[in-house]
Amino acid sequence: MIVGIGVDLVDVPRFEQQLARTPRLLERLFAPAERLLKPRSLAARYAAKEALIKALGGSDGVYWTDIEVTPEPSGRPTFTLTGETAATVSARGITALHLSMSHDAALATAYVIAEAGPSASEAGPAEPTREGVA
Numbered sequence: 012m013i014v015g016i017g018v019d020l021v022d023v024p025r026f027e028q029q030l031a032r033t034p035r036l037l038e039r040l041f042a043p044a045e046r047l048l049k050p051r052s053l054a055a056r057y058a059a060k061e062a063l064i065k066a067l068g069g070s071d072g073v074y075w076t077d078i079e080v081t082p083e084p085s086g087r088p089t090f091t092l093t094g095e096t097a098a099t100v101s102a103r104g105i106t107a108l109h110l111s112m113s114h115d116a117a118l119a120t121a122y123v124i125a126e127a128g129p130s131a132s133e134a135g136p137a138e139p140t141r142e143g144v145a
Contacts, residue, residue: 021119056080062123071099074094074096108123
């Protein structure tokens with residue numbers, strides 16, 4: 012079941028200016044492996060992290076450097092979550108995150124869908140047990 016959707020759009024030249032003006036942003040926003048990427052790819056990852064926070068319904072318990080966008084062998088982007096952010100996502104019952112990113116010309120965008128498995132109340136009535144059955 013979908014429990015959250017997030018989308019974000021980043022102006023790449025403006026993002027590059029921010030990075031140039033405040034170099035420590037790289038350390039505050041990105042995991043070490045991400046810091047080596049080109050600014051347009053960083054902008055797309057920033058959009059992905061913002062979209063994730065929106066899909067989660069807020070940033071409580073979420074830390075930027077605990078969120079890394081990593082490619083699968085096919086090239087499809089996925090989130091690798093660590094630390095308190097991974098624990099927060101798990102505690103919210105989220106079992107799957109879907110990510111799509113793109114950048115073209117001066118814009119980078121990302122879209123995230125958060126899914127959770129059915130709760131006990133949504134799963135239907137429990138199967139009767141053999142205990143107490145005559």
